Amino acid sequence: MLEILSLIKARLSVIVYVVAFDATLLTVLGLRILPSILIISTLSVYLISLANYTLSDLLDLEEDRINNPKRPLASGKVSKRTAQLFIIALYALAFILGYFINLLFDAFLLFSAILAYAYSGNGIRAKSKWWSKIGISGLGAFIAPLTVISITGFSIKVILMALILMLWAEFSINLGDIFDYEGDKRTGVITFAVAYGKDNAINLLKVLLVAQLVAETALLISFKSFNLLYMGFSLILFAFFMKKVSVLKRPNLDRNYIKQLKNATRVMVIVLQLITLSFIL
Structure with missing residues (x-):
């Protein structure tokens, strides 16, 4: 049970997708959405x-032992067998529940x-080449709200x-590639950073x-309306991250700075999605 909990907790990326889906659904339909459907x-x-994400952790086990050794699977806290059963159960439940929405919903899943x-x-x-990595990861993020x-x-x-959401996901992916630069070079993963340099x-x-x-x-x-809250926060995000990204060019930069910036990206995207709900007020 503790193994399963370690796979569930602290998955900000999962929360990003869920919030993006809900924010999109509620922004378009507003209060017309049935609670059961929501x-x-x-x-x-x-x-x-x-x-x-758990499947990705399982498939990336060797890389994570270099880049992210504290993750549940990479650290050995969770066995591969447990992760496999957990993944199967999650997919089965997701498709069963999706069936009660409609077949197109299940097709997106x-x-x-x-x-x-x-x-x-x-x-x-796809992640072994930078162009397919960007394409597949971006499409994956695009699908969540598109559902x-x-x-x-x-x-x-x-x-x-x-x-x-796709553009923010690409930002996060490429930021992570800068963080994982050394591990990717060792394992032969050709990210944009490895192919063309960090600068x-x-x-x-x-x-x-x-x-x-x-x-x-x-x-x-x-929306044909001027939403000061949304536009203001968008400008703040732009200025904040543009300044933070410029710091990445400093020599001998602590890797923790990049990790913290990536986590900040996820949190800020969640806040942006929640602010999007102001369009229905």
Whole structure:
């Protein structure tokens, strides 16, 4: 039981996806959403996201022993057998609950699971090349809010919110690649940082910050109302992370700085998603 709890706790990335899904669903439908639909769909997205991340940890076990030795699987706190059974149970529950929403919802969950395997799985291992790593990880983040269209139907607001999460996910992924630079070089993972150097990886982070601000502005325009809270927080995020990213070029920078910045990114994205709900007030 303690092994399972160690796999569940402290997964900020999972919370990011769940909050993004709920924020998108509630922003588009508002109070028209049935409580049962909200609860079941939220739980399904949580289960599929936790399953995907646990699967990634299982497939990345050797790399994590170098880059993230304190993770439950890498540290030996959780056995591979326990993780495998946990993953199967999570996927089964997610698809069963998703069935009560509709088949399209389940199709989105299935696509998300396929992307998770493609990211680290043997034979495909998209993360071994920077371009496929960026593409698959970005698409995985895009799918979480996009799943909402199985409930709401097509909406430009859903597309924009999915795009915003995708850009923030790309930012977090590339930030993590800078953190994992030495381990990736040893294990042959060709990230953008390994292929083009840390300085260019830092420049890419700045480009992503600009793209995020543009997408957030487009979302504001789509609501045809000036939301001072949302725009103000978006500008604060842009200025904050642009300043923090510039520090990454300092020589002999403590790796903990990057780790803390990555965690701050996840927290700030959660706050941004919650602030998005102000559009329905």
